Amino acid sequence: MSDNRKQVLDMLAAGQITVEEADRLIAAIDDGPTPAAATGLAERPATAPRYLRVIVNAVDDDEGPIKVNVRAPLQLLRAGVRLASLIPPQAQDEVNTALRQHGVGFDLSQIKPENLDELIDHLGDLTVDVDGERNNMKVRVFCE
Amino acid sequence: MIPLAAVVAVRPRRSSSNFRLWVPVPLVLVWLLALPFLVLALPIFFIASLASGVNPFRALWIFWQLLCALSTTRVSVESRATSILVHIF
Numbered sequence: 466m467s468d469n470r471k472q473v474l475d476m477l478a479a480g481q482i483t484v485e486e487a488d489r490l491i492a493a494i495d496d497g498p499t500p501a502a503a504t505g506l507a508e509r510p511a512t513a514p515r516y517l518r519v520i521v522n523a524v525d526d527d528e529g530p531i532k533v534n535v536r537a538p539l540q541l542l543r544a545g546v547r548l549a550s551l552i553p554p555q556a557q558d559e560v561n562t563a564l565r566q567h568g569v570g571f572d573l574s575q576i577k578p579e580n581l582d583e584l585i586d587h588l589g590d591l592t593v594d595v596d597g598e599r600n601n602m603k604v605r606v607f608c609e
Numbered sequence: 610m611i612p613l614a615a616v617v618a619v620r621p622r623r624s625s626s627n628f629r630l631w632v633p634v635p636l637v638l639v640w641l642l643a644l645p646f647l648v649l650a651l652p653i654f655f656i657a658s659l660a661s662g663v664n665p666f667r668a669l670w671i672f673w674q675l676l677c678a679l680s681t682t683r684v685s686v687e688s689r690a691t692s693i694l695v696h697i698f
Contacts, residue, residue, distance in 0.1 A: 516681075529689030541678035547671045553661050 469494045514589040514608035515539055523602040539585055539608065546576055546584075611673075612680045613637045618694040622687075636697075 521533040593606040658665035
């Protein structure tokens with residue numbers, strides 16, 4: 466019996482979870498990732514992503530179908546984040562306040578160079594698909 | 610390495626003619642032309658950086674990295690009428 470399964474059964478015995486919850490947890494353990502996948506080795510590409518791709522497809526009433534295809538090197542993103550560190554503290558506060566006013570709870574001062582590589586590494590797993598009803602707009606953001 | 614060349618290609622798609630505009634931009638010449646102005650602007654940049662509490666050398670290094678990172682950037686926009694491609698090498 467695996468440690469995870471034993472832990473679920475212990476929680477059930479202690480009355481911390483219901484039978485249904487225990488069933489769901491055990492099912493999740495059974496369907497869980499393989500050790501290789503759990504370490505991130507299974508699906509991660511052999512080479513690190515180099516480009517950020519933004520593809521926009523839309524249909525304009527006047528111009529007809531419009532396609533925008535942007536391929537920006539991730540190195541540019543890296544340099545851009547470093548550029549953000551040049552913003553003086555008082556300006557950062559104003560930017561943070563403005564972001565919060567628009568519903569974006571993001572703190573510029575939390576972007577630190579030591580976190581940058583980790584951030585960019587994880588961008589490799591990022592894919593954003595946006596389907597908008599207006600102009601049949603489709604936006605796809607991913608790394609390659 | 611900073612980008613040394615760029616290509617701007619414009620192709621009208623509605624036109625029946627085979628007109629295509631393909632403009633290679635020798636960025637190396639742009640940098641050479643801009644260099645005297647950049648040198649003149651350097652003292653102002655240093656004073657402004659120090660006044661705002663930013664290390665000017667660090668700022669220059671980051672701007673240089675930003676410039677270098679522009680290489681291999683590619684932007685293309687296609688509409689029914691025109692297709693535009695900008696590629697920085």
